[in-house]
Amino acid sequence: MAKIVQFDRIGGPEVLSLRDVEIGAPGTGELQIRVEAIGLNRAEVMYREGGYFYQPTFPSSLGYEAAGVVEKIGPDVTSFAVGDPVGVVPAFLQTDYGTYGDHVILPASAVVSRPADVNPSVAAAVWMAYITAYGPLVESGRVRPGDYVLITAASSSVGLAAIQTALRVGAVPIATTRGADKKQRLLDAGAAHVIVTNDEDLPARIKEITGGEGVRLAFDPIAGPGVETLAQGIAPGGFLVVYGALDPRPTPLPNAQSFPALNSSTYTLFEITTDPERLRRAVAFVNAGLASGSFNPVVDRTFDLADIAEAHRYMEANGQVGKIVVTV
Incomplete structure (x- = not known):
């Protein structure tokens, strides 16, 4: 069982609920990741409110970004191994996948390697x-x-x-x-x-x-x-x-x-994340910036996963400078 954030209706942060969910095994082209940190985005607030460019299907998970470690590998995935530290890029619909949880299944095409010495909270604030x-x-x-x-x-x-x-x-x-x-x-x-x-x-x-x-x-x-x-x-x-x-x-x-x-x-x-060649160039550009120190992701504040509703309220208050991160 995994702890997954879900919601059953459009509304404010109070509709978010942390639940025990059976997630099954990763399918073809998928990975299971043990999540260490989650990056929050305005898109997820809009999705929860019903104001995003597509509507949720209930019960809905949510989340586009995370950092963690590969736990299980589905068929036809050859570019990762169990134990690899990884980051998640937004390359899927939240009606299909989500990152708000302690263990999640995601398409391997939305996962990139990350240096082991990069703090998960920082890695979750990048892509x-x-x-x-x-x-x-x-x-x-x-x-x-x-x-x-x-x-x-x-x-x-x-x-x-x-x-x-x-x-x-x-x-x-x-x-x-x-x-x-x-x-x-x-x-x-x-x-x-x-x-x-x-x-x-x-x-x-x-x-x-x-x-x-x-x-x-x-x-x-x-x-x-x-x-x-x-x-x-x-x-x-x-x-x-x-x-x-x-x-x-x-x-x-x-x-x-x-x-x-x-x-x-x-x-x-x-436009970038769903095109493998353009994504490859973007990842190379960003990783080079991180390695040189010219890119320095700013984390404004962190919350525990159990406080996900409060994290969304904080984002809605518009007081942050930089990324809001949820740790797991």
Whole structure:
């Protein structure tokens, strides 16, 4: 029996329940992992609330990220051995698999090796954040040395990873935060500039920082009507990449009558994680950054698995800077 977090209805953190569940043996192409740490993501909160891009089927597990050790190997899995330390990348639907538990079965295609000397809590804070940042900033080739990159909601784990990724490719990261309380922490995290959107005019500050040029790329998890404001700070021919939907209101498409010509697109890390060759490149890039010290995952706070509902409440309060991790 394994202890697995499940829920039976859409709702708040109180719907999450830690249960004893018979998980069976790993099937073809699957692994069983003894979980040591779980990385929490905003996607899991939205999934629990029914606001994600697919709906749960009940009883539903959840979770995209974890670090642990291989316990059992299913048929046709040749790239891992029992006892291997591993990390889990988001490469599956939560209707099929989940990481919230002490022992879980996952597809081997969503599992990557991790150095044994990497703390599990740190390893659980890596893949969602850094692969999400890697796609638009590196894989697409849109960001070049010296380019300005605008990173909104920058105190999230993805935002901090994007700051570090921009620095690693030689770009200049401009971070945004709503309140001044996080400004210094973002500067300490490597942001070249921080714009406090509650107090400052965003397009005007972007133009001031960039000498009137605007940013090469705006990397935004919020969406909604605010993209029109972001578009005013993007250089002609630049890119607006929306990778989330924290604002549930409709997102307008910036048009040529109001803004300089720009390229706008959506992005999810599944574009990388479900493509073996692109995932291989992403893992190599991130591991190289970890090895060199240019990537330093930030863990804001840890919770015990038994306190999973409280961990979700903490995430919903939006006070964290970096990753929330659950230890097992």
